[in-house]
Amino acid sequence: MRDLAQDLLDWYDVHARDMPWRVPPADRKTGVLPDPYAVWLSEVMLQQTTVAAVRAYHAKFMGLWPTIADLAAAEDADVMAAWAGLGYYARARNLLKCARAIVADHGGDFPQTNDALLSLPGIGPYTAAAVSSIAFDQPSVVVDGNVERVMARLHDVHDPLPASKPKLTALAAALTPQTRSGDYAQAVMDLGATICSPRNPTCALCPLRLRCAARAAGTAAELPKKTPKKKTPTRFGIAYVVRRTDGAWLLETRPENGLLGGMLGFPTTDWSDTPDPAPPVDTDWQTLNTIAKHTFTHFHLELTIQTSTTDVAPTRGHFVLAADFDPTALPTAMRKVYATLRHD
DNA sequence: CAAACGTGGTC
DNA sequence: TGACCAAGTTT
Numbered sequence: 001m002r003d004l005a006q007d008l009l010d011w012y013d014v015h016a017r018d019m020p021w022r023v024p025p026a027d028r029k030t031g032v033l034p035d036p037y038a039v040w041l042s043e044v045m046l047q048q049t050t051v052a053a054v055r056a057y058h059a060k061f062m063g064l065w066p067t068i069a070d071l072a073a074a075e076d077a078d079v080m081a082a083w084a085g086l087g088y089y090a091r092a093r094n095l096l097k098c099a100r101a102i103v104a105d106h107g108g109d110f111p112q113t114n115d116a117l118l119s120l121p122g123i124g125p126y127t128a129a130a131v132s133s134i135a136f137d138q139p140s141v142v143v144d145g146n147v148e149r150v151m152a153r154l155h156d157v158h159d160p161l162p163a164s165k166p167k168l169t170a171l172a173a174a175l176t177p178q179t180r181s182g183d184y185a186q187a188v189m190d191l192g193a194t195i196c197s198p199r200n201p202t203c204a205l206c207p208l209r210l211r212c213a214a215r216a217a218g219t220a221a222e223l224p225k226k227t228p229k230k231k232t233p234t235r236f237g238i239a240y241v242v243r244r245t246d247g248a249w250l251l252e253t254r255p256e257n258g259l260l261g262g263m264l265g266f267p268t269t270d271w272s273d274t275p276d277p278a279p280p281v282d283t284d285w286q287t288l289n290t291i292a293k294h295t296f297t298h299f300h301l302e303l304t305i306q307t308s309t310t311d312v313a314p315t316r317g318h319f320v321l322a323a324d325f326d327p328t329a330l331p332t333a334m335r336k337v338y339a340t341l342r343h344d
Numbered sequence: 345c346a347a348a349c350g351t352g353g354t355c
Numbered sequence: 356t357g358a359c360c361a362a363g364t365t366t
Contacts (some may be wrong), residue, residue, distance in 0.1 A: 046362040053352070087350025090365075124364045144362045162345090190361055199355080228363085231358080232356065259349070295357095297349055331349060 011207035012187035016287035036110040036135035081329035094122025146192025152224035156213035175281040265334040
């Protein structure tokens with residue numbers, strides 16, 4: 001009886017998705033492996049993020065910092081600015097920590113084993129397995145959202161996530177081959193991203209359809225089950241937009257930890273049900289008619305915008321000359337505040 | 345272990 | 356409009 005993994009690899013040989021950080025299966029068969037730096041960068045960017053969103057950022061980072069030594073030597077603010085808009089900013093902070101640790105502790109060479117990678121900042125179970133298998137062909141067990149879904153359907157597992165994760169991981173481990181490990185990891189994820197998709201899976205085209213338990217039971221589309229989430233609350237705040245009389249903008253680098261940590265933005269109040277006003281300058285304020293709205297993972301935010309022009313020294317933040325102000329270096333929530341200024 | 349942590353696309 | 360979803364990690 002043919003191996004499930006072999007069926008998947010045969011499918012991947014024909015249907016592998018094209019990505020700039022990848023080496024196609026035909027080339028991998030001749031012994032060519034991808035640049036581990038490019039693979040690691042892609043995997044961190046791909047955490048909870050679509051391939052479509054990652055492509056441009058990956059190209060930008062590889063252009064600005066072609067090697068891990070270049071990235072390790074970069075300024076924090078430049079890296080955070082380049083990451084702006086991609087989200088989950090702790091990833092960018094940990095990306096730098098990881099690059100510097102590899103340069104300082106590993107001579108600039110990527111660790112090749114799952115366990116060694118796991119000890120680095122921003123590298124958890126998924127990323128350690130992905131990098132060790134894709135960049136070094138180690139037989140690590142890669143379990144991401146795609147693999148969870150494929151395993152849940154293949155074995156018709158109805159227990160809800162995240163409680164069922166250990167069971168799905170064990171099923172994935174039983175299927176992981178000892179050879180072509182990198183291709184296999186990418187094959188399962190490609191299958192989950194295309195054929196075995198969350199909604200309307202195209203089972204008729206699936207290389208595993210004849211041995212899929214959920215396909216037989218007619219339950220594929222409703223798996224994996226997930227425990228229901230709470231509905232997202234709305235929080236409120238004030239964003240302060242201060243211009244100096246020479247046109248300079250008052251901006252503030254947010255604290256390392258917490259929401260939008262380490263990112264540049266306009267000074268704001270805290271974000272809560274009833275925020276305390278916290279203007280960064282003692283001056284007269286004008287309130288805009290339009291409210292900037294933005295949704296984060298776990299709450300909606302409605303920001304009232306107050307503006308002023310003053311040369312009074314602020315109590316927090318720093319002025320950035322108009323010529324040096326780049327709105328694309330702001331996270332999306334702050335870009336919406338900026339965009340509101342000209343449309344209000 | 346549950347919660348925090350972004351964003352853009354889709355239904 | 357709103358809820359769900361995407362190659363998770365950290366605390």
